[in-house]
Amino acid sequence: MPLAAPFRTQTDRADQTRARILDAAIAEFSENGLAGARTEQIAEAAGVNKALLYYYFQGKEALYTAAIESVAERVVASSMAAIAGNRSAGERLVNFVLNHFDRIHSQRAFQSLMQQDMMRLRQGEASALDPLVEKVFRPMMFAVKKLLAEGMRTGELIHVDEWQMMYAALGANVFYYLSGPVMGRLIGSDPLEPKALKARRKAAIEYLGQTVFTDRRHGARVAERVLARTPMPKSGPMQRFEVREK
Numbered sequence: 001m002p003l004a005a006p007f008r009t010q011t012d013r014a015d016q017t018r019a020r021i022l023d024a025a026i027a028e029f030s031e032n033g034l035a036g037a038r039t040e041q042i043a044e045a046a047g048v049n050k051a052l053l054y055y056y057f058q059g060k061e062a063l064y065t066a067a068i069e070s071v072a073e074r075v076v077a078s079s080m081a082a083i084a085g086n087r088s089a090g091e092r093l094v095n096f097v098l099n100h101f102d103r104i105h106s107q108r109a110f111q112s113l114m115q116q117d118m119m120r121l122r123q124g125e126a127s128a129l130d131p132l133v134e135k136v137f138r139p140m141m142f143a144v145k146k147l148l149a150e151g152m153r154t155g156e157l158i159h160v161d162e163w164q165m166m167y168a169a170l171g172a173n174v175f176y177y178l179s180g181p182v183m184g185r186l187i188g189s190d191p192l193e194p195k196a197l198k199a200r201r202k203a204a205i206e207y208l209g210q211t212v213f214t215d216r217r218h219g220a221r222v223a224e225r226v227l228a229r230t231p232m233p234k235s236g237p238m239q240r241f242e243v244r245e246k
Contacts, residue, residue, distance in 0.1 A: 018056050020046040025067040030109035033116050034064050065128045068117060071110045072132050075103060076140045083143060089151030090213055093169075094226045096144060098205055101173045105197060106233040111177075141166075157212050169208060176200055198232055 024045035028037045039060055043050045057063040082099040083092045104111060121127040148165055151157030157165075180192045190196065205223045213219030 017046075017048060017052070021048060021053055021056055021063070022067055022070045025063050026071050026109050026113070029064055029067055029116075030112035034060070034120070037064075039063070065131075068113050068128045069132060069136070071107075071113060072136045075107065075110055076136050078103065079140055080143060083147050088156055088222075089147050089154065090156040090219065091222045091226065092147055093144075093151060093157070093212070094205060094208055094222055095230075096147075097169045097173070097208055098201070098226055098230055100170055101201055101204060102230075102233050104173055104177050105201075155214055156218075158214055165212060169212070172204060172207075176204070201232060202227060 021042065024042045025037075027045065028042045032038070037060070039050060039053060042063070043053045046053070053063070057066055079096060079099055082095040085092065087095075117127050117129055121129055144166060145162050148157065148162040152159050152162075177192070180190075183191050191200065205227055206220070209219035209221075209223030210216050211219075213222065
């Protein structure tokens with residue numbers, strides 16, 4: 001006798017509907033911004049009617065805020081997983097920086113939403129960033145700061161200002177993607193095509209291994225291990241993170 005299908009409670013169905021709406025909203029807002037996004041398009045993509053969309057979220061602004069919070073929580077969960085575990089502080093740091101490079105590459109919706117909201121903040125408009133900083137980003141950044149302090153205390157990492165090390169490691173990733181259009185014209189090829197990205201990803205992690213570790217040979221081995229066990233993700237508008245310890 002075949003087994004009956006698992007019983008889905010009303011709460012389960014509501015959670016799945018809400019998740020579909022958020023995924024559709026993330027895609028629409030990242031492509032068109034808050035002003036240009038259409039709630040009709042979000043409802044259609046989520047497979048719900050517009051009235052149901054407003055049942056879960058009180059309005060377009062509330063849906064926008066919820067969409068940013070949702071994708072930011074996924075990003076931070078992945079980042080926190082990258083620095084968890086029993087490996088050395090230096091190796092967890094390299095995991096974190098590689099995770100950051102891969103996130104910029106594969107999580108285009110998150111990047112777009114963050115850039116749009118930072119522009120809104122600069123223009124004096126209401127922004128979702130303030131609650132996100134307290135709820136999501138502050139715990140992550142202080143976890144990384146603690147990780148760096150551990151690595152310096154044990155002698156694995158060089159003794160420098162912790163925030164400067166973080167700016168240098170993550171800023172290099174951001175600059176590579178931001179400067180892509182200009183660099184493409186300078187070097188005569190696309191630095192964001194798959195082969196070039198793969199080479200830059202490898203070079204960035206190898207460089208990190210040579211610059212932040214007190215023992216450069218150890219740093220090189222750490223970089224090699226992290227790269228070997230972490231395949232490059234595919235690029236896409238929005239992919240759910242797998243939260244796992246590396």
